[in-house]
Amino acid sequence: MKILAGYLAGLLFGLGLAISGMTDPARVIGFLDVAGAWDPTLIFVLGGAVVTTFIGYRLVWRRQMPLFESRFQLPTRRDLDSRLLGGAALFGIGWGLSGYCPGPGVASLPEPSWPLAAFIMTLLLGWWLARRLSSAH
Structure with missing residues (x-):
């Protein structure tokens, strides 16, 4: 059930990205x-995400435990370190240069293009590099 729920959530997210035009x-x-030529569309999509998350968290926290786990697992770190800030900066630079972030990039796979292929290759390279660097620490 946990895998099915994850698949359905990802499918819903991808459909939302496609319907809202955020895969472009x-x-x-x-x-x-x-x-x-400023396009404010993303503000409305982000606003919808904030409202949905606000309501969703209020509903989830009323439960004793998650549906498919024995307990809630929340991050415990609250500090800002150079790895977090560097990763956020690289993410922002990549998003600004390409127009893709991981969700829309994966949701765009049915319509391949050279810019998308370049994005996916750099995404995989960054993922591999991050894992390699984290295992070194």
Whole structure:
């Protein structure tokens, strides 16, 4: 059931990205182009995500435990270190340059393109590098 729930959540997320047009990197780049032809679409998608998350967390925290686990597992670290800040900066730079982030990139796989292939290759390289660096510590 846990795998099925994860699959259905991912499918719903991907459908939401496709329906909202967020799999189109031009929309993201248009949102970041505040001095040019600004496209505010992403603000509405992010606003919808914030409202959904706000309501969802209120409902989830009323439960004694998650549906498919024995307890809630929350992050315990609260500090900001160079690895977190560096990773966030790289993510933001990559998102701004390509218009893709991991969710929309994967959701765009049915319509392949060279920019998408370049994004997926760098995503996999970054994932591999992060795992390699984390095992070194």
